Amino acid sequence: xxxxxxxxxxxxxxxxxxxxxxxxxxxxxxxxxxxxxxxxxxxxxxxxxxxxxxxxxxxxxxxxxxxxxxxxxxxxxxxxxxxxxxxxxxxxxxxxxxxxxxxxxxxxxxxxxxxxxxxxxxxxxxxxxxxxxxxxxxxxxxxxxxxxxxxxxxxxxxxxxxxxxxxxxxxxxxxxxxxxxxxxxxxxxxxxxxxxxxxxxxxxxxxxxxxxxxxxxxxxxxxxxxxxxxxxxxxxxxxxxxxxxxxxxxxxxxxxxxxxxxxxxxxxxxxxxxxxxxxxxxxxxxxxxxxxxxxxxxxxxxxxxxxxxxxxxxxxxxxxxxxxxxxxxxxxxxxxxxxxxxxxxxxxxxxxxxxxxxxxxxxxxxxxxxxxxxxxxxxxxxxxxxxxxxxxxxxxxxxxxxxxxxxxxxxxxxxxxxxxxxxxxxxxxx
Numbered sequence: 001x002x003x004x005x006x007x008x009x010x011x012x013x014x015x016x017x018x019x020x021x022x023x024x025x026x027x028x029x030x031x032x033x034x035x036x037x038x039x040x041x042x043x044x045x046x047x048x049x050x051x052x053x054x055x056x057x058x059x060x061x062x063x064x065x066x067x068x069x070x071x072x073x074x075x076x077x078x079x080x081x082x083x084x085x086x087x088x089x090x091x092x093x094x095x096x097x098x099x100x101x102x103x104x105x106x107x108x109x110x111x112x113x114x115x116x117x118x119x120x121x122x123x124x125x126x127x128x129x130x131x132x133x134x135x136x137x138x139x140x141x142x143x144x145x146x147x148x149x150x151x152x153x154x155x156x157x158x159x160x161x162x163x164x165x166x167x168x169x170x171x172x173x174x175x176x177x178x179x180x181x182x183x184x185x186x187x188x189x190x191x192x193x194x195x196x197x198x199x200x201x202x203x204x205x206x207x208x209x210x211x212x213x214x215x216x217x218x219x220x221x222x223x224x225x226x227x228x229x230x231x232x233x234x235x236x237x238x239x240x241x242x243x244x245x246x247x248x249x250x251x252x253x254x255x256x257x258x259x260x261x262x263x264x265x266x267x268x269x270x271x272x273x274x275x276x277x278x279x280x281x282x283x284x285x286x287x288x289x290x291x292x293x294x295x296x297x298x299x300x301x302x303x304x305x306x307x308x309x310x311x312x313x314x315x316x317x318x319x320x321x322x323x324x325x326x327x328x329x330x331x332x333x334x335x336x337x338x339x340x341x342x343x344x345x346x347x348x349x350x351x352x353x354x355x356x357x358x359x360x361x362x363x364x365x366x367x368x369x370x371x372x373x374x375x376x377x378x379x380x381x382x383x384x385x386x387x388x389x390x391x392x393x394x395x396x397x398x399x400x401x402x403x404x405x406x407x408x409x410x411x412x413x414x415x416x417x418x419x420x421x422x423x424x425x426x427x428x429x430x
Contacts, residue, residue, distance in 0.1 A: 008207060012274040015211035019218025019278075026219065040220035046213025049206045050284040053199055055157055057287050058309045059170050060196040065305030066174025067189055075175065075306075078411060082307050085407045086315040092249055093317035093399075094350050097241040097324040098343055104240075106233040107332025167309055196305075203287040207271075214278040234329050234385065238392050241321045242399045250406045258413040260297070268296030269405045276397040280390070282312040282404070289401050293408050298419035303412040311404030318396025318403075323350040323371045326385055330372065346371055 026035050066075060148168050150156035156165035177185050251262045272289040279285055290308050293299040299307075327346050331338050338346070349371045412418040 008210065008271060011211040012214055012271065012278075015213075015215040016218060016274065016278060019215040022215070022219035035220050039216050041216075043213050043216030043220060046206075046209060046216070047279055047281070047284055049209075050279065050281075050287065053202055053206070053287060054283050055166055056195075057199050057203070057290070058166050059157075060192055060199055061290065061301075061305035062167060062170035062309055063174045063177070064189075064192045064196045065302045066171055067177040067185070067192070068302040072175065072178060074415075075178075078303065078306060078415060081411050081414060082310060082407060083314075085410060086311060086403075089245075089249070089253070089317050089403050089407065090315065090320050091347070093241075093245050093403075094320040094324040094347050096244050096249070097238070097321035098328065098347065100241050100244075101237055101325045101328045101332075102343075104233065104237045105332055106237050107329045167313060170309075171306075200287075200291065203291060207288060210275060214274070217278050234325075235392060237329070238322055238325050239395060241325060242318055242395055245317055245321070245399050246402060250402060253406055253410060257410045258418065260409055260413070260418070265297065265405070265409065268292055269402065272401055272405070273398045276401045277394045280393040280397045282316075282397055282400045285397070285401050286312045289405060293405055297405070297409055299408050299412040300415075300417035300419065303415060303417050304408055307408040307411050308404050311407060312401075315404050315407065316400050318399030320350050321399070322392060322396050323368050326368055327371050330385070 022031075022035070022039075026032050148165060150162065150165035150169060153169055156162040156169065177188065254260055254262055254265055269289070269292045272285055272292045275288050276282065276285040282289075286309060289312070290304050293304045293308060294301055324346055327350075328338060328343065409418065
């Protein structure tokens with residue numbers, strides 16, 4: 001009798017559970033130093049391996065996907081729909097967050113003693129964060145547009161923080177292939193198609209080690225239970241807003257614009273969600289998100305290779321929620337009642353800053369400084385939330401990649417490029 005193979009996502013769930021247990025127990029058992037020296041490095045290696053293939057994956061998959069369109073008008077149509085849906089979901093996300101934070105008002109529950117202790121504990125981290133945010137804030141209004149265009153391809157490819165520049169070059173290269181005579185492009189297209197398959201195989205190899213990497217990452221968190229309790233209401237506020245997007249907004253979008261069953265969708269992207277939770281990085285999760293969208297959800301490669309890399313860079317629904325809730329929470333904690341106009345400013349600034357946020361752990365904190373300063377709040381108030389930022393970062397990254405996948409399914413359906421996932425009855429595509 002053939003032995004039944006344990007699915008990868010089950011192994012990842014086991015790794016997550018064991019990692020959380022270890023992380024909660026390490027301090028009381030005196031294993032913090034051992035964890036940092038002998039367990040955490042394996043998580044770092046796993047993250048490095050995923051980041052290693054992020055840029056090659058974007059270059060090869062995006063060029064291959066764009067060149068497969070063979071029609072500039074189709075590319076323009078897909079791009080327009082993708083960006084429109086990304087902007088809409090981000091605006092809805094931060095609106096949900098602002099409504100909930102004004103109802104729950106978690107900032108009124110923090111004591112002065114807790115604020116001062118947190119300010120002292122995280123003062124050095126705050127100084128570094130504020131400096132980084134000031135550098136971004138001092139740039140001109142069109143600087144983000146300027147930064148999209150690289151002045152040197154190799155410099156852009158040398159850092160995962162330059163994802164938009166890589167996407168710009170890859171789209172430009174793919175468009176040029178479409179406009180070039182087919183007989184000249186054939187060998188080039190064959191190269192990128194083959195290279196794309198090789199990179200996806202590398203993803204498969206790396207993902208075999210995901211359970212170990214996830215365990216190591218969560219085991220090294222050393223969660224402070226007392227501090228988590230003190231900021232529980234704020235955390236609950238963020239979690240409720242994230243849950244509203246996950247279990248209300250995205251299912252409604254799927255129901256309105258596709259015929260895919262919600263259960264099929266969430267089952268299909270579960271491995272990507274597990275990885276997003278453990279890595280807190282949309283960029284690091286991108287290879288798995290693309291793999292799940294194509295294999296489990298039936299999204300055509302030409303759609304996933306365009307929509308998902310773009311989403312990992314500009315679609316940050318979870319990050320937008322976090323920025324809106326956090327800014328109002330900090331204002332409430334210091335006894336400041338923000339006007340409707342100020343909260344609308346937060347909405348607009350959070351939408352724009354979430355688009356520019358790097359798809360790496362902790363990037364949302366830097367962008368939050370810009371959001372706070374837009375309404376005159378002291379960035380030092382970030383000390384109130386730094387203690388719980390990591391677990392919330394893990395959860396908002398799950399929402400980020402779920403939003404990307406939702407839009408990918410919607411766009412694929414609109415282009416008649418949504419194949420039937422394995423085991424699902426075929427649905428007619430309108």
